Amino acid sequence: MSDLSLSILSTILLLLQLPATAILLSRLIKGAFRQPPIEPTTPTQEMYGAVSVVVPTLNERDRLSPCLAGLTRQSYEVREIIVVDSNSTDRTQDLVKEAAENDPRIRLVTDDPLPGDWVGRPWALNHGFLSSSSGSRWFLGIDADTQPHPGLVAAVVQAAEAQGYDLVSFSPQFILKEAGEMVLQPALLMTLVYRFGPTNTEASSAERVMANGQCFLCRRSVLAAVEGYSSARQSFCDDVTLARNIALAGFKVGFMDGAKVIKVRMYEGAAETWREWGRSLDLKDAASWGQTWGDVWFLLSVQGLPLLVVLGYLLFGIEGSPLLLGLNLCLLAIRFALNLAIAPSYDRTQAPKTAAWMFWLSPMADPLAVLRIILSASHTPTQWRGRQYGPQ
Numbered sequence: 001m002s003d004l005s006l007s008i009l010s011t012i013l014l015l016l017q018l019p020a021t022a023i024l025l026s027r028l029i030k031g032a033f034r035q036p037p038i039e040p041t042t043p044t045q046e047m048y049g050a051v052s053v054v055v056p057t058l059n060e061r062d063r064l065s066p067c068l069a070g071l072t073r074q075s076y077e078v079r080e081i082i083v084v085d086s087n088s089t090d091r092t093q094d095l096v097k098e099a100a101e102n103d104p105r106i107r108l109v110t111d112d113p114l115p116g117d118w119v120g121r122p123w124a125l126n127h128g129f130l131s132s133s134s135g136s137r138w139f140l141g142i143d144a145d146t147q148p149h150p151g152l153v154a155a156v157v158q159a160a161e162a163q164g165y166d167l168v169s170f171s172p173q174f175i176l177k178e179a180g181e182m183v184l185q186p187a188l189l190m191t192l193v194y195r196f197g198p199t200n201t202e203a204s205s206a207e208r209v210m211a212n213g214q215c216f217l218c219r220r221s222v223l224a225a226v227e228g229y230s231s232a233r234q235s236f237c238d239d240v241t242l243a244r245n246i247a248l249a250g251f252k253v254g255f256m257d258g259a260k261v262i263k264v265r266m267y268e269g270a271a272e273t274w275r276e277w278g279r280s281l282d283l284k285d286a287a288s289w290g291q292t293w294g295d296v297w298f299l300l301s302v303q304g305l306p307l308l309v310v311l312g313y314l315l316f317g318i319e320g321s322p323l324l325l326g327l328n329l330c331l332l333a334i335r336f337a338l339n340l341a342i343a344p345s346y347d348r349t350q351a352p353k354t355a356a357w358m359f360w361l362s363p364m365a366d367p368l369a370v371l372r373i374i375l376s377a378s379h380t381p382t383q384w385r386g387r388q389y390g391p392q
Contacts, residue, residue: 010321013309017327020301024194028334031198031341037257038159038170040151047077051153052136052220054128056121058086058387060144061095063265068096070148070262072103077154079136081106084128086120120387121213122238126229132220139223141216141239146172147263155261156217166222166251167243170215170258171199175347179355180270186342186362187369188273191281193338194303195295199257206247207291210255213239215262222251235285236381244286259345278372279381292377296370304370306331307363335363 053071057064071081083096085108093108100106111127114120125141132139138157142148160168174189176182196203196210203209216239226246235241247253267273284292306328313325339360348356382389 007321010324013305014321014324014327016297017301017305017324017331020298021327021331023298024302024331024334027194027197028338030201034198034200035256036200037260037344038155040149040261041155041158042151043075043077043154043157047154047157049076049079050136050157051078051138051140052132053078053081053140053142053153054125054132055081055083055142055144056086056124056128057083057088057092057096057144058120058124059088059090059092061088061090061092063145064092064095066147067142067144068099068106070146070150070152071142072099072106073150074148074153077157078105079133082128082131083108084111084124084131085109086111086114086124114387118233119236119238119389122229122232122235122242125213125238126233129223129228134220136220139218139220141213141218143214143264145264145266146214147175147265149261149263152215152258152261156215156258159256160217160254163254164252165217165254167211167216167218167246168254168256169211169213169217169239169243170256170262171212171345172214172262172264173259173345173347175263175265175350176359177265177351177355178269179351179358181267181273182348182351182355182358183362183365184270184368185266185273185277186339186346186359187365188277188281188372189342189345190303190335190338190362190366191299191369191373193342194299196255198341199255203247203253203255206244206253207287209240209244209247209253211239211243211253212255214264215258218246222246225249237280237283237285240283241286257345263347274372279376279379282373282377284377296374296377299370299373302331303335303366306335306366308367332363335366336360339363 085093087110096108109131111124114123129139156170176185196208226249229238229242231245232238232241243253267276282292309328310332339362346359348359
């Protein structure tokens with residue numbers, strides 16, 4: 001490549017990366033002032049019967065037991081635990097019925113056949129909301145693959161009431177077991193941190209609100225005011241879609257760190273993580289076309305390119321602007337430093353020692369993570385959690 005071509009390429013990359021870097025720094029600096037993770041707590045008398053918990057399921061027998069066990073360890077703040085099953089074929093319903101024999105708060109309901117204009121998860125959650133008691137002040141959606149700690153429900157309600165939130169969701173601690181996911185999963189998670197900033201920081205606008213349906217707490221009155229999950233019925237990221245719609249309606253929405261109160265084993269291995277989580281991380285169902293592809297430019301600039309640019313300089317002898325090399329070395333340094341920040345969000349104790357250390361190499365997978373966002377943004381899912389969906 002000629003010197004002129006290298007100069008032009010360096011200029012183009014700098015024009016792409018410099019404004020994106022400024023945006024990134026403005027988001028990450030908020031992390032220095034964020035609140036610490038919430039802690040498990042005991043309920044107050046005012047919380048008695050305040051919460052209806054809803055767990056959507058579809059063939060979750062192999063993952064549901066830790067979730068139900070954790071929920072049964074919650075105290076009197078939980079009025080009811082409604083498991084909404086979408087006609088599982090793996091004896092999930094039998095497992096729920098067995099658990100209900102030991103905890104009368106557990107109730108199994110089966111949702112109606114899925115309408116053509118709904119996605120399965122928001123349909124099940126909406127059915128659970130309509131089946132819940134009007135005496136509860138709070139609706140708590142919990143995913144079947146989560147592992148709630150004792151004191152979870154009291155802690156999330158206390159945090160919501162202390163901050164005045166109408167809706168607040170919580171990031172979990174992720175359980176990683178295999179080498180491939182040690183590298184890929186944190187890189188995918190970092191795409192969210194880069195776009196929306198750390199947890200426990202305020203979103204700049206309703207369009208930048210982040211949410212997590214694995215632990216999703218909303219005032220029942222607010223959910224009723226927006227007609228449940230109907231506004232997110234066609235969304236494959238219903239949690240973010242609903243949270244942004246509620247924020248646009250004028251309610252206060254938050255996203256907090258729940259790593260000390262809930263764990264999750266989302267997917268088994270890197271291949272499933274790539275396939276299942278990667279196809280919703282673009283969040284295009286909750287954003288405009290411009291916002292989706294603006295985020296793609298941003299991630300490509302600050303997360304996807306730095307490693308490739310530095311390798312081009314150091315390994316292949318490509319010469320170019322010293323400013324470009326310095327900028328990308330700084331971006332890589334920031335990314336490796338952020339591994340320290342997100343390390344408490346991971347439980348690596350169940351992984352072999354030969355695999356656990358690979359978490360620290362996750363920045364090496366950043367170009368793949370950004371590629372997955374680009375691929376996801378370019379396609380609409382046709383299969384999700386065992387269901388087939390036609391082109392939309």
